[in-house]
Amino acid sequence: MDYDVIIAGGGLNGLTLALALDSAGITTVVIDTFAPQESLSPKFDGRSYALSAASQKMLDALGLWEDLVRHAEPMLEIKVSDGAAGETPSPFVMQFGDEDFSQGPMGFMVEDRHLRARLAEAVKASNVTLRSGQTITNQTIHSTHVTVTIDGHRPITAAVLVGADGRNSRTAKTAGLTRTGWNYNQSSLVCAISHEKPHHGIAHQYFMPSGPLAILPLTQNRSGIVWTEQRHVAQNIHSLSDGDYLDILRPRFGDFLGEISLAGSRYIYPLSLSTTHRMIAPRVALVGDAAHAVHPIAGQGLNSGFKDVAALAEVLCDTKRRGQDLGIHTTLAEYQKWRGFDNALLCTATNSFNRIFSNNNPLLRGIRDLGMGLINAAPKLRKNFVATAAGAAGDPPRLLRGEPL
Template sequence: MLDMLVVGGGYVGLAAAVAVKQAAPHLQVEVVEAAPAGVWEKDERASAIIAAASRMLSVLGVWDEIAANAQPINRMIVTDSRTSDPVRPVFLTFGGEAEEGQPFAHMVMNVDMVRALRGAAERLGIAIRHGLSATAFQTGSTRSTVSLSDGSTIETRLLVACDGVRSKLRDLAGIRTVTWNYGQSGIVTTVAHERPHDGVAEEHFLPSGPFAILPLTDNRSSLVWTERTADADRLVASDDLVFEEELQRRFGNRLGDLRVVGSKRAFPLGLTLARAFVAPRLALAGDAAHGIHPISGQGLNLGFKDVAALAETVVEADRLGLDIGALNVLERYQTWRRFDTFRMGVTTDVLNRLFSNDITPVRIARDFGLGLVERMPKLKSFFIDQAAGKANDDAPKLLAGQAI
């Protein structure tokens, strides 16, 4: 019988397995992943990793490998305009350091994260079983019996669902969600440009939704381009010439001519918040617990915060001789994470509704608000601390760069 079975072998699932196994080597931990081996290594996307998450990854022994190809975000600027506006005034700027010498975020290639976390899992002796999904589970007094898609079963004291925003395990457990669709899709691609970005990230609030330009190495940028779903599908299906013309209109000319160098994909955007993060012998983490709008770039970082809290809950319970899958143990994890997650979900929802429109009175009010933040250093510092995930006294140890 396993001590912990993680369903989902993406960044959050692998990090959860590594964090627990590293701190408690005697625990038997395995990962099952629905995708065949090698699929995650083909992911062309990039993600923003905040300072708190990079501190955790450093404790897990993988950050140096990931950071070798990472791009620090030195500064962030925020504008609010229409696509046709000849000038986009900057309403808000953020300096790039969470602490002296430490950028508040890095842009990291997803493939580098998976490779590093998978290597750490293998070094710790964590078995990763590819091409398998969980089809059912039965919960008993001391264990859960999980049925897999190949007909086999696994018994485990704790089942961790990291199987995405449409989590099968969450549904099987009867955990309800708060869910709605924004009618938007996020177009994701990578572009090369003539002039250097100098590590500057840009967030342009346009009537159809936020348009984020995120710096990568080698004079490239990652885009998260929000459009109404029908328009996004049309743009992704268009040829490169049409796509690049539309892209240049939104991107502007600051970095010169653009060239798409990555695949173009559109992802539907919505809000999904689980009403509970735990059930007997089950914990939800990552997108299985929460799917939010990418307007703040915090989706993956919320998942890494889940990992830090869950790992500390499990490891400390084990050291006290408690049952790591018992509901009263797991409720500490839920208490730790649910408020922060709901707060971020509500914040991103309000921001998206506030900025994804062209109503003149609303534009005036929001631009006044952005300008007010720009002129109040203490308030700006607060937002930078929040964006970087600055650890407070109650934060999980891993987010503060401390071993469990």
């Protein structure tokens, strides 16, 4: 075979998996449809990620964090409240801080441009083969290997094909892995803002009637915004001038950070739930959005993908050390067992949270406010909540514990 593993998709999950496998001596090729200049730009485009403490540990274990830390802003406190534009926030809040998570910051905010660039640099310095600007046109499963055909190039073979090619994964469709899901009739408006006052590392999540508004701390008196509205409303807001856009944001945002201005470009993303019924097929495994794309209400999209990466890398590494075929059913079934339930639970939780909180029903508002107040008054519940969000609950893979493969 040409490689041990072929990865379809050179996004954040695909490149991170390739580096994890390379660290364990597993030969890997990444086939990415996009040319490098399409995804790598030093200009800030407004996109950023809330990395959990476990995701940060994995990046550290892979030797990536040392160069990323100067671009990362720790989340030292999280405040969650219910409210509406122009209204005083509900007095019932959930507030999480040092007393709820003793292992350091609960997470870190990192801009897309820095994370993507660091992964690209690491891949370039590794033994991973990266084939950019190429598209897999066919995949064929054999009893002992998988063959993929790349337009204009000779076929290549490997023991396993991993789909890291997003929610419209061609890998999943060709493997017969069916999806379920629905649209939320919501879109997220994503941008970054500069503000007068320091945020002190505090992340805010406001549950508005139309959808959540997240204000996430970035470096240098800036914050990332993920602002959810009904789809037609979001599209109308997105089409406005920068000044009018900010005029609509300000009453939702409040004045607690002083005057605000845009920092970078604005984006809009339609929201939907999309998940496969299974994450594996013969000699095929899926990671990240190729397997499950969820509502951003909990900020767990990339973290969930990184959990997939860590689990799959570990089961493939252990199989390699046993001298077994990486693509045997028992290996991939172990990955499915490890990640399948957790991903189904995340899909259910984010979908339920969105339905409960994205409305202005007085009865539901009363129930959810009371629920947040009760959780906030229970230290054990708060600690369990934070441990789950930080990726420290349960039995995380070695990489998420900061241990090498």
